[in-house]
Amino acid sequence: MSKKTLTIALMDPPYESENLTTAFRILDIAARRGYDINVFAYEGASGLAFVRQMPHPNPVHGKDVAEENHPTTKDQVAAVLAAAEQNGGKVDWVNCGMCVDERGVNEFVPGTRRGSPADFHAFAEASDNVLVIPTK
């Protein structure tokens, strides 16, 4: 079977919905299968790869930073990139440039890049399938 290329467009911001958990589960499987993956991170999702995200303690749960081990989407993005590379795939993760500018989140996880809607168009043209997970 020939290698598959999958494009996923995301819109939800980090820490606001379950959509991103679903998206990362799909990305994880695709990366484990060695697919080539394109991600267009649009609107709020442009903050997923913002590198200054920090885990925090959870005083309500009585846990310090290490114990709480709070997820950050920047770590999840990095994990997807690493898993793809380990399994012979590659990830082209594009953060919408205007979206990151208006949010001030223009410092990215290494291996992701700034881009534009033209990248999403090119991704869709070159992919076996495209999945859009929009904000509702």
Added chain:
Amino acid sequence: MAKKTLNIVESAYRAVMEEQDDTILWLLAAMQGAGAEHTVVLRGNAVNYAVASQGVPGLTIGKWKQTQAPKMDRDVLDLIEKRKIPVYVIAEDLADRGIERSELVPGVQLLSRMELPGLFTEFALVTHW
């Protein structure tokens, strides 16, 4: 003396995997620690937060693993037992979902939809999340 606040929580399981808890139940617990006086009503899909023994495996993405996946029944119990926050559940919303009273964590109080407006009069503030 703090204003008594009734918090009706309807949004459920929103970002709980990323936050490792429900952001509203967490907020109320934290505010109670700061001297607030809260009561909670779980309605709609949020009634499921009171179902005992629920849980979810931590998320795994590549080599990244979640070690503190959310446990909503634990957090509801924490409100009742540790924070002394009364927690009501709308009985009809439980019935609509086929959830029996016996499936809930101890200490949760049932309230009918008809009784809810009457409860409003006991509080200075009513918030709907």
